[in-house]
Amino acid sequence: xxxxxxxxxxxxxxxxxxxxxxxxxxxxxxxxxxxxxxxxxxxxxxxxxxxxxxxxxxxxxxxxxxxxxxxxxxxxxxxxxxxxxxxxxxxxxxxxxxxxxxxxx
Amino acid sequence: xxxxxxxxxxxxxxxxxxxxxxxxxxxxxxxxxxxxxxxxxxxxxxxxxxxxxxxxxxxxxxxxxxxxxxxxxxxxxxxxxxxxxxxxxxxxxxxxxxxxxxxxxxxxxxxxxxxxxxxxxxxxxxxxxxxxxxxxxxxxxxxxxxxxxxxxxxxxxxxxxxxxxxxxxxxxxxxxxxxxxxxxxxxxxxxxxxxxxxxxxxxxxxxxxxxxxxxxxxxxxxxxxxxxxxxxxxxxxxxxxxxxxxxxxxxxxxxxxxxxxxxxxxxxxxxxxxxxxxxxxxxxxxxxxxxxxxxxxxxxxxxxxxxxxxxxxx
Numbered sequence: 001x002x003x004x005x006x007x008x009x010x011x012x013x014x015x016x017x018x019x020x021x022x023x024x025x026x027x028x029x030x031x032x033x034x035x036x037x038x039x040x041x042x043x044x045x046x047x048x049x050x051x052x053x054x055x056x057x058x059x060x061x062x063x064x065x066x067x068x069x070x071x072x073x074x075x076x077x078x079x080x081x082x083x084x085x086x087x088x089x090x091x092x093x094x095x096x097x098x099x100x101x102x103x104x105x
Numbered sequence: 106x107x108x109x110x111x112x113x114x115x116x117x118x119x120x121x122x123x124x125x126x127x128x129x130x131x132x133x134x135x136x137x138x139x140x141x142x143x144x145x146x147x148x149x150x151x152x153x154x155x156x157x158x159x160x161x162x163x164x165x166x167x168x169x170x171x172x173x174x175x176x177x178x179x180x181x182x183x184x185x186x187x188x189x190x191x192x193x194x195x196x197x198x199x200x201x202x203x204x205x206x207x208x209x210x211x212x213x214x215x216x217x218x219x220x221x222x223x224x225x226x227x228x229x230x231x232x233x234x235x236x237x238x239x240x241x242x243x244x245x246x247x248x249x250x251x252x253x254x255x256x257x258x259x260x261x262x263x264x265x266x267x268x269x270x271x272x273x274x275x276x277x278x279x280x281x282x283x284x285x286x287x288x289x290x291x292x293x294x295x296x297x298x299x300x301x302x303x304x305x306x307x308x309x310x311x312x313x314x315x316x317x318x319x320x321x322x323x324x325x326x327x328x329x330x331x332x333x334x335x336x337x338x339x340x341x342x343x344x345x346x347x348x349x350x351x352x353x354x355x356x357x358x359x360x361x362x363x364x365x366x367x368x369x370x371x372x373x374x375x376x377x378x379x380x381x382x383x384x385x386x387x388x389x390x391x392x393x394x395x396x397x398x399x400x401x402x403x404x405x406x407x408x409x410x411x412x413x414x415x416x417x418x419x
Binding site for chain 2: 014067088090
C-alpha cells in the first residue's frame, strides 16, 4: 500500500474519532478539541489526495496544498472565536452546560 | 524498510493520540494530547511532500491552537466537574460510535474507489509559474492562481477578530484584552522573552522572504512573529495594545485593503479582478505579501489575546 493511501485511511479514522468525541463529550471545550481532531482528519485526507496528484515534476499537487494552508489558518481563527464565545457563555450563564435549562413556569 | 516502519509507528501514534485527546479524563490532558498530535501531524505533512503545510501545521495547528486551548482550560477548570456529571448516557454514546464508524466506513470506501488517472492541477501550475516570477509553486497558487481564496481568507481573519472583540462587555469595549501578565523579573520566562524575540524576528523575516522560492511564507512568518509578541506579553515585559488604537486598527485592515486595491488595479490594467499586468506579477505579489504581514501578525496575536476586558471607553 502506498504512503498516501495509508495516510488517507488513517484520516478516515481520525474523522470518526473526532465525530465520536464531538457527540459524546458533554463539555463544550472537549467538543471543540474533538471538532479540531475531526477537522485535521479532513485536512490529512485532502493532503493525501494532493500527494496522489503528483505530476509535472512536483512531488504533490500544489493547489490543494495551498488551500490546506488557508484551511489551517481559518480553522485557527474559528477556534479562537469559539473559545471567546465559550468563555463569554460561562461568564454570563455561570455554567458551561449546553443542556436545556429546566423550564420555568 | 525503515521508512515503512517509521510510517507505521507514526500512524499508530497518531491514532492513539487522537483517541487520547477525545477520551482523556480531563480537559488539560486532552489539550496536552492535542498539542503533541499537532506536532506529529507536521511529520505526516512532511511525508506527504507538503513542507509548507508542515510548517503551518506545526506553528498554527499545534502551537497557536494548543496555546489558545491551554488558556481556555485554565479558565474553564471550575466548570469541568459540573459537566462531568452530565453524562450523555450509554445509548447516545453507542449511537455516536455507530455514526462515527459509519462515517469512517463511508470515507474508507471513497478512498478505496478513488478515480484513476488521478486528477491533478500540477501540469497547469508548472508551465505558468515563470509568469508569476516566484519559484515556490504554493506561493504561486496562493498569490496568483488562487489569489481570491487568499484575499477572502485575510478578510475572514479580520471578521474573526471583530467577532472575538464583540464578546467584550460594554464597559471593556476599546480597552486592552486579557489579563496584565506578571512574571518574575529575573525568572526564566522573562529571560527567554528577552533572548528569543530577536532570533524569532530574524527567523520570521527569513521565512517570509524565503517563501517566494522555498517552503515558508507569510503565514508561517506571521505565526512566529505573533508568538514572539505573545511571549513578551506573558513575561510581563509589554502589555497588550488598546483595541481602540487607530494605528493598530489600520495595521489590521491594511492587508485586505492593499489586496483589494491590487485586485482593482488588475481589473483596470489586466482586464480581470486580481489579474496581474504582464511583467508586473512579482512586484504586485510582493506588495500584497508585505501589506498582509502586519495584518496576519496582529490578527493572530490578538485572536490569542481574546476580547478586550479592562480599561475600556476612555
